[in-house]
Amino acid sequence: MHAHDHHDPFSLDARRRQFLAATGALGLSGLLPGMAQAQAAWPAKSIRFVVPFAPGGSSEIVARSTAAELSKTLGQSVFVDNKPGAAGNIAMSEVARAEDQHTLILGHIGTLAVNPYIFDKLPYDPNKDFKPVSLLAKVPSLYVVHPDVPAKNLREFVAYVKSKPGKLSYGSAGNGSAGHLAFEYLKMTADMFMLHVPYRGTGPMMTDLISGRVDASAVGAAAILPFIKSGKVRCIATGSVKRLPQLPDVGTVAEQGFPGFEMTQWYGMLAPASLPAAHLDKLAVETAKAVRSPSSLERLNADAAEAIGDTPAQFAQFIAAEQARWKKVLLRAKVKPD
Secondary structure, three states, X not given: OOHHHHHOHHHHHXXXXXXXXXXXXXXXXXXXXXXHHHHHOOOOOOEEEEEOOOOOOHHHHHHHHHHHHHHHHOOOOEEEEEOOOHHHHHHHHHHHOOOOOOEEEEEEHHHHHHHHHHOOOOOOOOOOOEEEEEEEEEEEEEEEEOOOOOOOOHHHHHHHHHHOOOOOEEEEOOOOOHHHHHHHHHHHHHOOOOEEEEOOOHXXXXXXXXXXXXOEXXXXXXXXXXXXXXXXXXXXXXXXXXXXXXXOOOOXXXXXOOOOOOOEEEEEEEEEOOOOHHHHHHHHHHHHHHHOOHHHHHHHHHOOOEEOOOXXXXXXXXXXXXXXXXXXXXXXXXXXXX
């Protein structure tokens, strides 16, 4: 830089333009076509949508239907990348640090509202490291038993468990998983004692439930409905507020003696905090549309998942409310990770 630069009106003007553009002054994009193009051209390559679980659960169904719709509207393909491990913490911490502006993550009840209260130290901050994009779907937890368990509904099941304290076990997709929480919440509400058997994912747990190695489980509707319909497991209660059209004869937990009980797993899209606001706004609008598109609705409804598709602000409020609710449950249930 030369000494006479500051007398040069052009360089002053250029600096003023840079300052105005940097502070987001409107209508100046014409002066900086490169910058405007960078904003307009997002996404510039395919987007990786990370799912912090093994394939085969409700998360897969929600993520894939959203990704398929977004691929049509964003002009770039959106692909699902499963990265299970450590109750979702591995994927969350990796995406928190992703700087490429083309990496997103499926956030859920476990990684956002549970892990902060069961891990002594988290490798990510659920509120500071991410920007909520949209709540995609809610999936009711269904309480199921192996057909050999002599209980046709929740009241009979609670009575049966109480007659054999500590003799019965329930399986889950792992410590801190939605199924683990759902069952602990029911145990607390119904004041009964059962052993918890954590697995590595919904798939292996289902195998053992169907073969009778564990007596019961709470599984997201999407993943378990086919097994209920084929008679491999029996559904004794749903965690939904109302009965599900797919299971009209099965009562909710609330109507079977525990008013106010609701247990739904939920899935939403999050971006790393480094994603610029303009990209986030575009993504949020397209994501909400994608979730509510006819083909996505059809897919989710078939699996008893409720499509939501809300705004970043609404999703942020929802996360805060869930954190407050689960903090209480988890401190009482003393849930600890593996």
